[in-house]
Amino acid sequence: MFKKHFALLVSAVLGSLLLAACGGASATPTSQPANINNSKPAATASGPDADGDGIPDSAEALLGTDPNNADTDGDGQNDLADAQPTFADNPIQETSTQAGLKINSVLVENNVDATGGGAPDHLELQVTNTGATEMTNFDVYYSTTDLVTNVVQATYRTLPGFSLQPGETKSLHFDNTSTPDHFSVNPNGMYYIDANQLQVDVMLHAAGFAPQTASVKKDASDAETGTD
Structure with missing residues (x-):
């Protein structure tokens, strides 16, 4: 149907x-x-x-x-x-309960660049490897929910090239800038075109480690600019 x-x-x-x-x-x-x-x-x-x-x-x-x-x-x-081209089921299945991956923060607005200056709003995760072994083979599943209409979009992505050494902290960006640790997003997705308040739920996973989850809300905004 x-x-x-x-x-x-x-x-x-x-x-x-x-x-x-x-x-x-x-x-x-x-x-x-x-x-x-x-x-x-x-x-x-x-x-x-x-x-x-x-x-x-x-x-x-x-x-x-x-x-x-x-x-x-x-x-x-x-x-x-695809019957639902903007909604994927979550394929992440990890049996390991090994701790070590930590999501320190999630941003969906008020981002800053490497110099501390303002950056366009986008999904950004700061993550740390608190363990003693390297983490590789990352993937992520995230959903965006319109808190007014309850419409949901959900996306699965592998994150080739991203890794964390023991004790290392890095940021993951989803913003189409094609620079290291930045990964592509749908420019026509709700995050960019929906002016209602949104909730973003994220599951981040590294092979052999327990997945970690986080949630954040994005204020109602000017959809075309991402500004409050």
Whole structure:
């Protein structure tokens, strides 16, 4: 049912874009609607498709999906084939209870850069390895909940290249700046477009260690700027 609804939504969005491109004139379809079970369907509206998921970038903005990632929520499914492309179930399954990973703080606004100056609002975790062995193979699962509408988006990401030596403290950033320890996010996600108060819940995991969780609220804001 969810898949059918998303297919209809995609079809409606692409159709509206096509009509807009034609100056609003109606047209008789020349092909069947895109099959969402096909990971590479033919797009029914023109325009660039940066991530090759079959959804034009202009439509991704309307659908709330990531134009630079064919799998917005990280669940392993192409967005067009995914019934819920902005909501992944949590795949983190860790049997170890080994302590050592610590989340010191979580920021979603009022961030600062390395010099102490202001930085654009984004999800930032400061974490420490309190143990005696190196931590590698990190992954993260985080959700964003609109506290007014109760709509939830949830994302899973592996964090390649991130590690913590014994006693080391680092910060993880999710902000699309493509610098070390910074990881990509969906620019069309609720965090960036939803002006209501939000709650962000995070689970961070390093292989062989007990996952750690944290939560933080983001004040109602100007969605386009992230400022209070």
